[in-house]
Amino acid sequence: MAENIKKILIDLGKKVVNDIFKNKNPAIDIPVRAISNVVFNEKTKMLSLGSKTAERFFFNIGHSKKFLQTLEIAAISKSLLDVAKHASLRDVFYMAKRTIPGSNINIVDEQTESDKVIEDLELIADLSREQLNINANKMGSVAGNVIVEDKGDIIDWSKLGSGGWSIPSNVEEIKFKKVNAKYVIYMEKAAVWERLHEDRFWEKQNCLIMSSQGQTTRGIRRLLQRLSQEHGLPIFVLADFDPWGMYIYSVIKYGSINLAHISEKMTIPNVKFLGITADDIIKYDLKKNFIAMKEIDFSRLKQLSEYQWFKNNKNWQRQFKMMKDFKAKAEIQALSGRGITFVSDKYLPEKLKNKDYIE
Amino acid sequence: MAENIKKILIDLGKKVVNDIFKNKNPAIDIPVRAISNVVFNEKTKMLSLGSKTAERFFFNIGHSKKFLQTLEIAAISKSLLDVAKHASLRDVFYMAKRTIPGSNINIVDEQTESDKVIEDLELIADLSREQLNINANKMGSVAGNVIVEDKGDIIDWSKLGSGGWSIPSNVEEIKFKKVNAKYVIYMEKAAVWERLHEDRFWEKQNCLIMSSQGQTTRGIRRLLQRLSQEHGLPIFVLADFDPWGMYIYSVIKYGSINLAHISEKMTIPNVKFLGITADDIIKYDLKKNFIAMKEIDFSRLKQLSEYQWFKNNKNWQRQFKMMKDFKAKAEIQALSGRGITFVSDKYLPEKLKNKDYIE
Numbered sequence: 154m155a156e157n158i159k160k161i162l163i164d165l166g167k168k169v170v171n172d173i174f175k176n177k178n179p180a181i182d183i184p185v186r187a188i189s190n191v192v193f194n195e196k197t198k199m200l201s202l203g204s205k206t207a208e209r210f211f212f213n214i215g216h217s218k219k220f221l222q223t224l225e226i227a228a229i230s231k232s233l234l235d236v237a238k239h240a241s242l243r244d245v246f247y248m249a250k251r252t253i254p255g256s257n258i259n260i261v262d263e264q265t266e267s268d269k270v271i272e273d274l275e276l277i278a279d280l281s282r283e284q285l286n287i288n289a290n291k292m293g294s295v296a297g298n299v300i301v302e303d304k305g306d307i308i309d310w311s312k313l314g315s316g317g318w319s320i321p322s323n324v325e326e327i328k329f330k331k332v333n334a335k336y337v338i339y340m341e342k343a344a345v346w347e348r349l350h351e352d353r354f355w356e357k358q359n360c361l362i363m364s365s366q367g368q369t370t371r372g373i374r375r376l377l378q379r380l381s382q383e384h385g386l387p388i389f390v391l392a393d394f395d396p397w398g399m400y401i402y403s404v405i406k407y408g409s410i411n412l413a414h415i416s417e418k419m420t421i422p423n424v425k426f427l428g429i430t431a432d433d434i435i436k437y438d439l440k441k442n443f444i445a446m447k448e449i450d451f452s453r454l455k456q457l458s459e460y461q462w463f464k465n466n467k468n469w470q471r472q473f474k475m476m477k478d479f480k481a482k483a484e485i486q487a488l489s490g491r492g493i494t495f496v497s498d499k500y501l502p503e504k505l506k507n508k509d510y511i512e
Numbered sequence: 513m514a515e516n517i518k519k520i521l522i523d524l525g526k527k528v529v530n531d532i533f534k535n536k537n538p539a540i541d542i543p544v545r546a547i548s549n550v551v552f553n554e555k556t557k558m559l560s561l562g563s564k565t566a567e568r569f570f571f572n573i574g575h576s577k578k579f580l581q582t583l584e585i586a587a588i589s590k591s592l593l594d595v596a597k598h599a600s601l602r603d604v605f606y607m608a609k610r611t612i613p614g615s616n617i618n619i620v621d622e623q624t625e626s627d628k629v630i631e632d633l634e635l636i637a638d639l640s641r642e643q644l645n646i647n648a649n650k651m652g653s654v655a656g657n658v659i660v661e662d663k664g665d666i667i668d669w670s671k672l673g674s675g676g677w678s679i680p681s682n683v684e685e686i687k688f689k690k691v692n693a694k695y696v697i698y699m700e701k702a703a704v705w706e707r708l709h710e711d712r713f714w715e716k717q718n719c720l721i722m723s724s725q726g727q728t729t730r731g732i733r734r735l736l737q738r739l740s741q742e743h744g745l746p747i748f749v750l751a752d753f754d755p756w757g758m759y760i761y762s763v764i765k766y767g768s769i770n771l772a773h774i775s776e777k778m779t780i781p782n783v784k785f786l787g788i789t790a791d792d793i794i795k796y797d798l799k800k801n802f803i804a805m806k807e808i809d810f811s812r813l814k815q816l817s818e819y820q821w822f823k824n825n826k827n828w829q830r831q832f833k834m835m836k837d838f839k840a841k842a843e844i845q846a847l848s849g850r851g852i853t854f855v856s857d858k859y860l861p862e863k864l865k866n867k868d869y870i871e
Contacts, residue, residue, distance in 0.1 A: 232852075233852065238710060238852050240852055243845045243848075244845050247801055247845055247846055247847075247848040248852065252800075288706065290703060292651075294678035306671045308673050313667055313677065313678070314660070314661075314665045314680070314686070315663050315682070316677050318672065319672070322703075326674075343681075346650075347598070347681060348599075351598055366650075441609070486600065487606055490607060494597065
């Protein structure tokens with residue numbers, strides 16, 4: 154596996170060397186990653202890149218630094234693969250940051266430069282950053298009836314006390330040894346995860362519970378995708394009733410503009426939004442725990458409702474309209490006002506039993 | 513244990529009931545938590561509360577709402593202890609938030625109100641929030657040669673693959689079954705933790721590695737403190753060379769103003785700062801990865817240098833001065849510029865061998 158990936162990087166280098174020996178201006182083909190080339194594919198239901206490509210030339214004042222950076226990052230990635238080590242984005246920045254001999258120019262000055270080139274390389278090589286041994290930040294926990302093998306250890310996600318397994322930033326090499334669960338609930342809040350875990354929700358319902366804190370890491374997205382694709386588990390998102398919670402769902406399902414080039418390796422087309430919905434607020438009497446929407450919430454809600462994948466979706470338009478009418482948002486933890494175990498004992502079992510979720 | 517804690521809360525309620533039957537104005541004694549009553553105790557080397565106390569009365573327009581809130585939170589805590597469940601701060605807010613019958617006044621309107629009263633209750637009852645079954649957010653990972661028992665599960669921190677054990681928000685009930693390590697390194701960055709973990713640093717050095725992302729959670733502080741107090745392990749902090757990294761160390765060692773009332777249950781007086789130090793920057797040639805300090809960094813540095821516990825500490829004053837002279841900060845990951853495993857293979861082993869750390 155690592156050998157195949159290295160071969161792709163070596164071939165990239167060979168291509169450049171060949172150009173040089175043929176007295177050609179060395180060039181790399183690269184799909185355009187501007188927003189103008191991001192399209193929502195109605196068939197695959199994913200944000201993806203259009204067909205525009207560009208060539209990056211060595212002998213071109215506008216291109217030459219980027220060209221150099223691209224080869225530098227490819228070389229760093231190959232050196233990581235050589236020693237079977239992984240680096241964070243920040244590490245890669247520092248590994249690339251040095252002054253070009255005989256000049257006062259640094260290969261990179263800011264991490265944004267190396268980050269962008271890493272994303273370019275994902276495209277050029279058709280490999281994910283994780284496959285290039287470059288990791289994002291690690292965050293989040295998981296519990297349930299699953300046994301995995303990772304780095305030679307056998308890890309039983311059902312026997313890890315109150316903490317659970319800490320999800321690594323890179324889950325590509327994890328092997329699933331046993332998956333005995335009917336579905337996965339992913340939630341945006343660690344505190345809600347601890348609630349469900351203390352109530353042994355995953356045991357009673359035979360499911361998996363997974364959380365981050367705030368944004369969904371790439372490690373979590375890939376872990377969810379692998380559980381969906383390789384084990385056919387339905388994935389449910391439990392988020393706040395606000396534009397940000399709904400966007401978390403949107404990214405997991407359709408991808409994001411930034412990572413449109415890697416949608417296939419990240420998105421989960423059949424993920425479902427379990428709650429909190431506008432209807433839940435009425436049914437479970439959560440209005441007393443409303444939080445008034447601010448200007449920024451309204452403008453984000455408007456953006457959300459105009460996204461191509463939501464625009465013609467009646468269910469979502471209904472949610473957006475109700476939120477606008479409420480002029481208010483509500484958090485998952487608002488359910489605690491009905492009792493500390495209400496979310497585990499009543500809300501979630503009832504929602505799942507009644508198939509009361511939105512797509 | 514839970515019975516003793518409940519008894520303290522029940523006694524608090526009985527005291528109020530007795531006041532009522534004696535026709536006295538019901539009152540609760542409470543140490544003053546204002547900054548004017550926070551002192552640095554030179555003997556214990558901890559930030560702690562001074563001796564000022566105040567009485568909170570029911571029949572006092574300025575006190576009555578806080579009085580009610582205090583009893584409400586005590587009742588919520590007791591109800592959690594009754595069913596052996598834990599709630600997050602946010603949960604407790606929603607559990608307390610309701611309208612007083614026959615009025616349009618809510619018991620609490622904002623989480624800041626319930627949070628403050630929870631801290632008051634820690635003082636009144638001389639119990640930590642964790643003992644009151646109220647948890648903060650969970651974050652962070654740990655790995656090393658330790659076996660714990662938690663919720664009936666036996667968890668081996670050395671056999672958890674690339675993820676490690678996800679540290680729970682509340683570590684009070686964890687039992688240490690085996691602790692086979694010489695020391696603990698706590699670092700502020702999850703990416704550095706993954707670096708050391710991939711390099712099996714804890715195995716080679718027979719230590720524990722622990723991290724959060726950003727601020728140190730109460731769960732982590734208590735876990736570090738328990739490893740220090742119950743197992744005599746030295747604790748080292750690995751942080752960025754900037755005022756914020758140094759403050760992370762300061763809080764772990766001396767406590768913080770906000771939590772001065774609970775310093776004894778949190779602080780670790782013999783924790784050591786392993787790096788990044790100003791001397792490291794020179795010795796390991798990290799200047800090329802300097803980041804220029806901004807206005808806010810300079811003013812934070814000034815504050816830090818004037819703290820009572822740093823003011824007369826020559827080692828620290830030297831560090832502060834060198835940072836000021838450098839006009840620059842540096843991150844742990846700057847070490848990656850020297851090679852991806854430099855931190856594990858050279859920097860840390862050398863620092864530890866030479867006892868090259870600051871107190």
